[in-house]
Amino acid sequence: MKKLLFGFALLFSQLGFAQQTSVATQYAELITPSDLKDNLSIIASDAMEGRYTGSRGQKMAAAFINNDFETLGLLGPVNGSHYQTVALASSKPGGIYLKSGVTRYSNFNEIIFLGDTGSGGEVSLDAVFVGKAAEADFAYIDVKDKAVVILADDLSFNVLRGLRKTATSAREKGAQMVLIVANGKPEEFKPFADQLKGFFGKGSLSLIKPDQQGGNKGMFIVEQAVASKIFNTPFEKLFKAASAEPSKKPLNKIKPSRIVYQVAMETKTVKSENMLGYLEGTDKKDELIIISAHFDHIGLHEGEDKVNNGADDDGSGTVTVLQLAKAFTQAKKEGHGPRRSILFLTVTGEEEGLFGSEFYVTHPVFPLANTVADLNIDMIGRIDPEHKDKPDYVYIIGSDRLSSELHEINERNNKEYTKLDFDYTYNDENHPTNLYKRSDHWNFAKNNVPIVFYFDGIHEDYHKPSDEVSKIDFDLLAKRGKAVFFTAWELVNRDNRIAVDKK
Numbered sequence: 148m149k150k151l152l153f154g155f156a157l158l159f160s161q162l163g164f165a166q167q168t169s170v171a172t173q174y175a176e177l178i179t180p181s182d183l184k185d186n187l188s189i190i191a192s193d194a195m196e197g198r199y200t201g202s203r204g205q206k207m208a209a210a211f212i213n214n215d216f217e218t219l220g221l222l223g224p225v226n227g228s229h230y231q232t233v234a235l236a237s238s239k240p241g242g243i244y245l246k247s248g249v250t251r252y253s254n255f256n257e258i259i260f261l262g263d264t265g266s267g268g269e270v271s272l273d274a275v276f277v278g279k280a281a282e283a284d285f286a287y288i289d290v291k292d293k294a295v296v297i298l299a300d301d302l303s304f305n306v307l308r309g310l311r312k313t314a315t316s317a318r319e320k321g322a323q324m325v326l327i328v329a330n331g332k333p334e335e336f337k338p339f340a341d342q343l344k345g346f347f348g349k350g351s352l353s354l355i356k357p358d359q360q361g362g363n364k365g366m367f368i369v370e371q372a373v374a375s376k377i378f379n380t381p382f383e384k385l386f387k388a389a390s391a392e393p394s395k396k397p398l399n400k401i402k403p404s405r406i407v408y409q410v411a412m413e414t415k416t417v418k419s420e421n422m423l424g425y426l427e428g429t430d431k432k433d434e435l436i437i438i439s440a441h442f443d444h445i446g447l448h449e450g451e452d453k454v455n456n457g458a459d460d461d462g463s464g465t466v467t468v469l470q471l472a473k474a475f476t477q478a479k480k481e482g483h484g485p486r487r488s489i490l491f492l493t494v495t496g497e498e499e500g501l502f503g504s505e506f507y508v509t510h511p512v513f514p515l516a517n518t519v520a521d522l523n524i525d526m527i528g529r530i531d532p533e534h535k536d537k538p539d540y541v542y543i544i545g546s547d548r549l550s551s552e553l554h555e556i557n558e559r560n561n562k563e564y565t566k567l568d569f570d571y572t573y574n575d576e577n578h579p580t581n582l583y584k585r586s587d588h589w590n591f592a593k594n595n596v597p598i599v600f601y602f603d604g605i606h607e608d609y610h611k612p613s614d615e616v617s618k619i620d621f622d623l624l625a626k627r628g629k630a631v632f633f634t635a636w637e638l639v640n641r642d643n644r645i646a647v648d649k650k
């Protein structure tokens with residue numbers, strides 16, 4: 148009798164499990180290559196103008212997502228709306244110059260200004276040469292209220308990065324402005340200036356934070372001839388003084404001199420938006436799973452093909468989120484609604500600095516403490532060169548960092564259903580690309596919310612106008628979308644909330 152009862156119970160529970168899985172499979176089938184293609188052909192069309200944060204094209208994409216959420220019957224969790232406004236400060240270099248005597252130098256020509264804060268009119272300061280800005284140099288040179296001129300080894304991004312620290316330390320000692328002059332061939336300056344103009348000339352965005360105390364006051368990088376003019380000393384002599392033994396106080400030989408500069412930044416407030424679609428759960432509705440992607444991209448480009456379509460980055464993630472929303476809402480309509488709630492979250496400002504997701508986690512619509520996991524999709528429609536001959540893969544990043552259960556669930560569902568090759572190359576904490584911190588999931592992980600980041604790798608069209616819809620493998624996109632779906636399905640329906648067991 149007992150045995151029979153046991154057998155019966157086992158049979159019953161197996162039946163229940165089988166039923167659940169066939170239900171999941173049934174709704175996963177709603178993630179189709181043709182639907183994904185229809186939506187992506189709009190989201191990544193030239194009409195969307197590359198979806199630059201705050202631009203007309205980005206707002207058109209937002210309207211498209213809004214319409215899709217409405218059609219599906221998702222709730223708007225921001226006072227009834229799907230729009231969460233994200234305010235950003237846009238700052239762009241305006242009139243910027245530096246003068247020594249009557250000679251005037253202009254930005255991106257003989258000088259390059261890097262920073263985002265204006266000087267508030269013309270500023271006149273004494274400039275002092277501090278050589279390589281070692282502590283031994285600062286020990287005998289007074290830099291308080293001065294402009295300091297620092298000698299760098301060469302003009303490169305690496306050296307620049309290192310100099311940010313040096314500049315901060317000079318400012319802590321009271322310096323008002325920092326000028327950098329680099330050793331190396333003088334003719335290398337102009338191409339470097341042109342390169343930086345490409346990056347910074349069109350301006351930059353930043354999140355407006357209530358406690359923001361001024362931005363980055365910045366620094367000038369100047370040609371050797373400019374430094375030479377300021378100190379009325381040949382560059383070779385400056386170089387020699389900077390290289391000499393500090394105990395002899397060699398920098399005292401270079402006499403301070405007056406400079407005048409002005410930094411005007413054109414600043415304005417730009418309004419952008421995250422798009423939120425909410426599907427309420429049943430008996431565990433206070434707990435939330437987020438499925439996210441960023442719908443912004445890098446905008447227009449100079450050249451013949453002007454539009455950075457961002458079909459893969461991250462049009463592919465955006466349309467996958469919409470497709471998962473469709474599958475889960477359809478399931479709910481037919482009596483298979485998720486036990487936990489789901490927030491379909493497409494964010495803005497990712498390309499400019501993960502701003503949309505940062506804004507969401509600092510202004511969460513649902514408590515982060517109740518947020519069980521974030522499944523983030525950023526680029527899943529292409530095949531990278533490493534997988535040319537074995538395309539059934541996806542890179543998985545971050546799944547094991549905070550929750551062993553999340554990792555196990557993601558693995559097991561893939562083995563059961565999608566059977567993709569999960570590649571963990573980029574999950575290595577020491578991988579130089581540092582991808583764990585380079586898309587929106589990072590803002591959740593920082594807040595102890597377990598995440599999985601789904602990614603297809605770096606390909607030749609990354610951040611180029613050639614990231615086009617025609618290059619997307621829609622069968623593969625659907626398959627990867629299903630992998631996210633099955634993991635999400637278990638996360639929302641299982642009895643126990645997954646545990647955070649790692650730090």
Ligand SMILES: [Zn+2]
Pocket residue numbers: 460498610
């Ligand atoms: Zn990108």
